[in-house]
Amino acid sequence: MNHSVAFQTIFFKEIYRFMRIWPQTVVPAAVTTSLYFLIFGTVIGPRIGNMHGLPYIDYIVPGVILMSVITNSYGNVVSSFYSTKFQRHIEELLIAPVPNWVILAGYVGGGVARGLVVGGVVMLIACLFTDVKVMHYAVTLGVLFMTAALFSLAGFINAIYANSFDDISIIPSFVLAPLVYLGGVFYSIELLPHFWRQVSLGNPILYMVNAFRYGFLDISDIDIKIAVGIISGFILVLVLCSLYLLHRGTGIKT
Amino acid sequence: MKALSIYQLRKVYGNGFEALKGIDLDVEAGDFFALLGPNGAGKSTTIGIISSLVTKTGGRVAVFGHDLDHAKEAAQRCIGVVPQEINFNQFEKVLNILINQAGYYGIRRKEALWRAEFCLRQLNLWDRHATVSRQLSGGMKRRLMIARALVHSPRLLILDEPTAGVDIETRRSMWRFLRQLNHEGTTIILTTHYLEEAENLCRNIAIINHGQIVEHSSMASLLSKLQTISYILELKRPLSRAPQVEGYAIERLDDFTLAAKVPNRLGIHHLFTSLSALDIEVVSLRNTANRLEQLFIDLVESQRGERLRKTA
Known part of the structure; x- marks a missing residue:
């Protein structure tokens, strides 16, 4: 059977959901990143000087865009899928002939869409503060899309295990935020002492930020092929985990 | 089949x-x-x-x-x-709930629209199709769930x-x-x-x-398995004690009311005749419970008794 209609239904329902509440979903990222660009780029940036031979504001633009993509794609799926569970209208999907992979693709598609919309808005804001150039379009778009998909999958798994609204805020606050801020968004790991540089290499977000920065600026602390390989590996593992959890009915069936 | x-x-x-x-x-x-x-x-x-x-x-x-x-x-x-x-999205409009449900069954939007309209009209909800579902009354929410279940x-x-x-x-x-x-x-x-x-x-x-x-x-x-039906009889004149009629268990509830257990083999006509012979006039009667309810209670009670016996 052709499941494209079911996929489109979930996907466009998700897009309609976050667009309908755009003051909650799109505007906060625009405000926060404007402040980053203003404070770290315009006010403090000139005192910091150059990073990898580039003005500091240019250096942080790709990381700040990706940071918004990560938090929004994760946040979209975790809140939407958990609400679906909480209000029990997940049952509408479970009783219908919709395979698990279509459910997953629909929700992840919605998360990727929000990540891309917010990433686009942040990019436009960055253009107000500096002259943004993209050196490698394919790498930039590929990493953007893959990172949004990866964090949408992570949000999906978080929502499956969540039993309360507290559970959907713990991971973003205590795991995701530290990893993002320590993932080389605002600095190069070459500035760190050897020990902390090695520790940073264990942070997967470092690879994504550097791959994305390579797409924009043609500079990276990490080999781009390793970065793309790590992102792909994470996506594969999270897809398999999500499908397994849906098959078992964890958190959604009794 | x-x-x-x-x-x-x-x-x-x-x-x-x-x-x-x-x-x-x-x-x-x-x-x-x-x-x-x-x-x-x-x-x-x-x-x-x-x-x-x-x-x-x-x-x-x-x-x-x-x-x-x-x-x-x-x-x-x-x-x-x-x-x-209730298990639909309380923040979604009524029409969208049905269109989405049809979509999960592979029904394209154009067809889903007329199916949704048909179902909502059948359940007298079409005038509420643009209402956000949480604003519906309890009865309307129940009807919406029926309409949603029928859309495919x-x-x-x-x-x-x-x-x-x-x-x-x-x-x-x-x-x-x-x-x-x-x-x-x-x-x-x-x-x-x-x-x-x-x-x-x-x-x-x-x-x-x-x-x-x-x-x-x-x-x-x-x-047809029901052996006895219970009735409440309202009387025209007061009674000081319950009358005795062979085959029937009659209890006096108050001066003007009797409760009677009527076995199927004897029927209610014989009870009326007997009461009439005792100069008791009945003005109305009603069931104490409907027939299925009485059977249901009997079955559940007998199961409970059996379980208690086994436990003992």
Whole structure:
């Protein structure tokens, strides 16, 4: 059977959901990143000087865009899928002939869409503060899309295990935020002492930020092929985990 | 053809509670079937398994010949479910709820639109199609769940206490609608605590208790098992004590009211004749409970007694 209609239904329902509440979903990222660009780029940036031979504001633009993509794609799926569970209208999907992979693709598609919309808005804001150039379009778009998909999958798994609204805020606050801020968004790991540089290499977000920065600026602390390989590996593992959890009915069936 | 075929269905929950102990159940296509039982008997678990919301521990379920294990999608296509609890998106508009549900069944938007309009008109909800669903009244929410369950034209409609908490007028209009739907060929399985509802609507019945089917027959043959019917008699003149009539158990409730247990073999006419001979005039009578309710209570009580004996 052709499941494209079911996929489109979930996907466009998700897009309609976050667009309908755009003051909650799109505007906060625009405000926060404007402040980053203003404070770290315009006010403090000139005192910091150059990073990898580039003005500091240019250096942080790709990381700040990706940071918004990560938090929004994760946040979209975790809140939407958990609400679906909480209000029990997940049952509408479970009783219908919709395979698990279509459910997953629909929700992840919605998360990727929000990540891309917010990433686009942040990019436009960055253009107000500096002259943004993209050196490698394919790498930039590929990493953007893959990172949004990866964090949408992570949000999906978080929502499956969540039993309360507290559970959907713990991971973003205590795991995701530290990893993002320590993932080389605002600095190069070459500035760190050897020990902390090695520790940073264990942070997967470092690879994504550097791959994305390579797409924009043609500079990276990490080999781009390793970065793309790590992102792909994470996506594969999270897809398999999500499908397994849906098959078992964890958190959604009794 | 069988609309639903259940064989040795078992469910043991994670805490060890055995909700279903290997039940067998068949529902013929076109039937209006009642699945009754006290709270916690296993009705909702059974419906949950049929509708893929609960994972079974063992046994087989087939819907119109499609096995849930081997042809799940084909089976799901045949089923529409109206659950006990409200389970639609409370922030979504009424029309969108139906269009989305149709989309999950692979129905494209253009067709979904006219199907949604048709279902909403049938359930007198079309004038509310643009309303956000949380603003609907309780009765409207119940009707919306029925409309949603029908949007893909299922051959088997399962209703889990569809009239719980709705007013009498809405309940009666839902009965009319369900009768019409069944008349047009949809098989309906109904669980309800209003036994009058089951007696009025259903042709066949199963009673489930403690995870086992304790009765599975036609409504007519079940009701014929009833040995005694209880009546309340209102009298024209006051009585100081209950009259004695052979074969009947009569109790005086107050000066003008008697409660009488009337065995089927004697009938009510003989009681009236006997009371008349004692110069007692009856002005009206009514059932203390409806017939199915009386049978249901008898069955559940006898099961409880048996369990207590076994435990002792």
